[in-house]
Amino acid sequence: xxxxxxxxxxxxxxxxxxxxxxxxxxxxxxxxxxxxxxxxxxxxxxxxxxxxxxxxxxxxxxxxxxxxxxxxxxxxxxxxxxxxxxxxxxxxxxxxxxxxxxxxxxxxxxxxxxxxxxxxxxxxxxxxxxxxxxxxxxxxxxxxxxxxxxxxxxxxxxxxxxxxxxxxxxxxxxxxxxxxxxxxxxxxxxxxxxxxxxxxxxxxxxxxxxxxxxxxxxxxxxxxxxxxxxxxxxxxxxxxxxxxxxxxxxxxxxxxxxxxxxxxxxxxxxxxxxxxxxxxxxxxxxxxxxxxxxxxxxxxxxxxxxxxxxxxxxxxxxxxxxxxxxxxxxxxxxxxxxxxxxxxxxxxxxxxxxxxxxxxxx
Numbered sequence: 001x002x003x004x005x006x007x008x009x010x011x012x013x014x015x016x017x018x019x020x021x022x023x024x025x026x027x028x029x030x031x032x033x034x035x036x037x038x039x040x041x042x043x044x045x046x047x048x049x050x051x052x053x054x055x056x057x058x059x060x061x062x063x064x065x066x067x068x069x070x071x072x073x074x075x076x077x078x079x080x081x082x083x084x085x086x087x088x089x090x091x092x093x094x095x096x097x098x099x100x101x102x103x104x105x106x107x108x109x110x111x112x113x114x115x116x117x118x119x120x121x122x123x124x125x126x127x128x129x130x131x132x133x134x135x136x137x138x139x140x141x142x143x144x145x146x147x148x149x150x151x152x153x154x155x156x157x158x159x160x161x162x163x164x165x166x167x168x169x170x171x172x173x174x175x176x177x178x179x180x181x182x183x184x185x186x187x188x189x190x191x192x193x194x195x196x197x198x199x200x201x202x203x204x205x206x207x208x209x210x211x212x213x214x215x216x217x218x219x220x221x222x223x224x225x226x227x228x229x230x231x232x233x234x235x236x237x238x239x240x241x242x243x244x245x246x247x248x249x250x251x252x253x254x255x256x257x258x259x260x261x262x263x264x265x266x267x268x269x270x271x272x273x274x275x276x277x278x279x280x281x282x283x284x285x286x287x288x289x290x291x292x293x294x295x296x297x298x299x300x301x302x303x304x305x306x307x308x309x310x311x312x313x314x315x316x317x318x319x320x321x322x323x324x325x326x327x328x329x330x331x332x333x334x335x336x337x338x339x340x341x342x343x344x345x346x347x348x349x350x351x352x353x354x355x356x357x358x359x360x361x362x
Contacts, residue, residue, distance in 0.1 A: 093305070093350030097343050098137035100144055101353040106360045109293045110332045111269040115232035116361055122150035122179070123357040125276070125298025126158040126188065126340035130166030131347065139173050141341065141356065148358050152181040152230070155220065156298045157188025157244065157276030161344060162196045164211035175218045181230050185220045186241040188276040188299065189250045190344075223274065225259045229266075237270040238263055240292070245284070246277035246299075248320070256284060272296065278323045281335045295335045296359075300324040302339040302352035315352060325352075 122145050132138055145153065160166040167174075177183050191211055198204040215222040223241020230237050240263075245254030254275065263271070271292045273285065278297035285295055302308065302325045306315030317324045328335040339355040 089350050090305075090346070090348065093346075093348035095348070096350070096353060097348050098134060098141065099349075099353050100141040100341070100356050102144060102148070102356045102358055104358045104360070105327055105336060106362050107294055107327065107334050107336070109270055109334075109361050112361055113232075113235040113237065113269060115235040116230075116237055116270065119152065119361040120148065120150045121296075121357075121359040121361070122148055122153045123156060123296050123336070123338050123359060124153075124341040124355075125156040125296075125338040126301055126342055126344070127155070127174075128158055128161050128190070128340075128342035128344045129170045130161035130163070131343050132170060135169060135173055138170060139176075141354070142173055142176050145177065145356055148356075150179050150358065152239075153177050153179045153183040154239075154274055154296055155183070155185040156274050156296050156338060157186050158190045158298065158342075158344075159185070159188070159215070160211065161190055162193055164207050164214060167211070167214050171214060171218060174220075178219060181232075183218075183220045184228070184239060184241060184274065185215055185222050186274045186276060187222070187224070187243050187253070189244045189246065192244070192251070192253065194251060223259075225255045227259055227263060227271075229268070236266075236268055237272065238266075238268045240271060240273045242273065242275050242280075244276050245280045247279035247283035248277075250277060254280070256289060260289070278321060278335060278337045281323060281328075281333075286330055286333055290331075290333065292333065294359075294361075295333070296338070297323075297335065298338045298340055300337060300339070301344065304340075304343055304346055304349045304352050306350075306352045308339075308352055 124145070191208070193204050193207045198207070212222055212224075221228070223239070225241075225243055227238050227240040230239055240259050242256060242259045243253035244250060245252050245256070260271075273289075273292045273295045275281070275285070275295055275297055277299045278295075281295050281297065285292055300315075300317050300321050303315045303317035306317075307313060308315075308325070313325060315324060323335055323337055325337050325339045328337070336357065336359060338357050339352055341354050341356070343349060343354070
């Protein structure tokens with residue numbers, strides 16, 4: 001029996017089984033909710049029936065010729081249809097989790113130095129390598145990035161689900177990424193190992209240290225509350241990388257004051273911030289750091305579920321995060337939220353494909 005079959009098959013079976021069961025459960029929840037509403041609606045005519053005009057009919061039955069029952073039947077059948085559609089859709093979404101979509105965005109930056117006009121940035125986010133089960137498919141996504149010939153590659157956090165060891169089978173896959181101005185990265189909330197139990201604080205620290213080393217092994221410059229200056233023919237722009245900073249209950253490891261230390265004394269017209277959680281933009285960046293032209297985030301995944309078509313997008317995550325997918329602008333400041341390269345929990349993507357962002361500065 002091949003090694004890959006012995007090790008991978010049970011894990012894959014569990015993943016697919018759990019996700020199919022989740023789909024069936026959610027479908028049943030939808031059906032039950034609609035049928036409950038139907039039952040509540042029937043209470044009204046039954047009360048009227050009991051007290052007034054239904055003496056010649058059994059209690060609980062509408063009069064002859066009433067269309068009420070047929071309407072309730074229609075509602076019940078609609079509930080069954082919607083529940084089945086949701087279950088089938090979630091199952092279908094599992095076939096799209098490696099169908100990488102390249103999104104091209106042009107961002108007008110005020111006072112952009114001439115040497116950086118047309119700069120092409122490739123952004124990916126939320127890899128979640130512990131969820132992957134197909135190195136070849138992931139490699140095709142990386143090839144798509146390299147085919148774009150970006151000037152700069154930025155990764156905005158969540159390289160793993162919980163543990164550094166999840167990345168090991170994919171180190172050589174991601175090591176392929178390179179760009180003239182470099183590959184830079186930041187940490188996301190999942191990278192710290194906060195969601196698993198560790199035998200000791202030292203074990204948790206060692207895991208994070210190992211993950212940081214893997215960034216270096218892949219040739220990625222991990223920015224930990226710090227900045228670097230990118231230079232083209234003596235003209236410069238600043239790239240700032242902050243550790244996870246979220247406004248919705250996630251642990252704040254980020255320190256903006258530390259990250260921008262020294263920049264105020266330099267004449268740097270354009271600053272780009274990498275910050276995993278988009279809630280950071282409204283909560284702090286726009287208020288206290290108005291000289292940051294562009295913030296790049298991820299984190300939301302677009303909830304891996306929704307409608308995403310030209311001119312219209314919707315996802316349940318928008319009721320949690322004001323900025324959850326795409327480009328946002330407030331005066332001269334921009335935020336772009338990448339919908340994620342990988343997946344977490346639900347082993348699929350329904351209507352919200354994994355994203356490779358190609359951002360051109362103009």
